[in-house]
Amino acid sequence: MRTRRQFMLQGLGALAVAAVGARRAGAAVVKRPLGCVDLGALDGCADLVRRAEWDDQPAKTWLLREAGGYNRLTVHHLGQWARVETDRNAVECAVRNVCAGHRARGYGDIGYHFVIDHAGRVWEGRSLAYEGAHVSGANEGNLGVMLMGNFDEQRPVPAQIKVLDALTARLREIFMIKRYRVYGHRDLNATACPGRNLYEHVVELRT
Template sequence: MGFRRLLFPLSLVISAAPCAAQEEANPVRFQEIPAAARVEAPVGSKVDAPMWESPASDPVEAAFDAVLFDGYAPDSRFVLEAALESGSLRWVPAEIERFPNGRFWGRIPISGRVGTALRLRMRSAGISPGQVVEIFGVETARAEDERADSETTRAQPRQGWFGKRLGFPGVISRESWQAAPAQAPYEPMSPARITVHHTATVRPLRSADSIQEMRLIQRYHQRGRGWIDIGYHFVIDGAGRVFQGRPEAMVGAHVRGRNDSNVGIALMGNFSRKKSQRPNRPQIHSLIALVRWLIVTYDIEPKQILGHRDQQKTACPGDGLYSRLGHIRRSAPPGPVLSSLGSRLTLPAWLETRLGATAFYDGGRIR
């Protein structure tokens, strides 16, 4: 056989979570396991030679007009395609956006109805032998106005709110991570609960990689899912840095049908894998500080600190993070917001020492 064929699900299935960049909203599943794969380019493969092909997926649960995915590959010379399971397979190639650190996301313009099954495959475009392509998650999507899930009708946002500096000390502004503008006006809300997520992908430690991850998540949400902006209000990277997403007093897009009054905080990382990666000390420390600030600022009750899975059928934020929410609630009552973080978030010395010069994220294979 001239290529290596890897089928779902195997030991190569590395994610049991639902949104990539992403916790997937409508994950493509194989034998009830969300799709993910690690494909190694074989020796002697030629351009256009197949590298991997999946069996038919489980029937999808919603109509769709695109397939979305994200992953990591140092060598970008590959093509990912999808086809509807039918008598004759018509393969549709993906449009892929790549980032300098090897991260990528893509969209395959293919449509199907409820109950449709999909096949996926990867072809070589000259990729070097031994290079690895990792797919973190695959989902179906349908272009829609994110506000279709709103619980109530709201007035227009206050003029001049967008771009205002947030009050949480040390937050990394949208300008600092080079966020794209929101594609429509936000809708105001009064925060009354907090939802904790994981991104179900990588956990960058260095600032430059975290900035690229923020930009990838925003592009995935805006250009892939068709939302007006990144869905989360705050995102915490592997070094404990807190990034501003949407302004926290504006409606987000992170829990379908329950976004009103709901502040979304996502921790970078995948906390649902078999050998579960767990949130590290800097992430938990920053999450507690951020939650305290939100509770004090908006008079939110600690019992309103929820996991995504408490409100929707999903594995998010993964067992490794969900198990820490009791500790987060107990730590949340008013106290020092940044007793040891200072005026800005920096990489702790113990973590800086451990990193060396080349680490991209901890808890995984990427270097």
């Protein structure tokens, strides 16, 4: 025959199991299946260069954090490339360099989710299944979009702005990101990024 204490312990055990189950169920409900985001949803707003077209090294996923959803978007510039480069091979080389630099810093993969070049191409960066590595202390739920160029020294070309506008609008629509939650990197960290000439456009994008 079980004692009163044994019944209590049994009850507590059942509660603990129920709590774990609830946490699992809650996580499953909250977490969106971002690995399944179909970039085909960007067709028509972006000339997309898929990751497999420019990089054959798999991301070190054990260094990445799974994304739980996105509620903000941050715009960056490269900051080192004050020229207009539209040649696909040259841009590919530059994007690979950015990725290699981020890997060397231990990011496990390129930190941005998308890169926009001067021809208006959009290069697929880090998978949307993972949080980016582009804003110190504020990567959670934060989509990272980088434009090639140095916009303290040059102005973004119309092709970049057109694609930035279209990409931002589509991503806001997909993830239901509020307009005021579109940032320039300088809004979140002490940095000049994305350069004053691009930042003025970011301000227009969110107002």
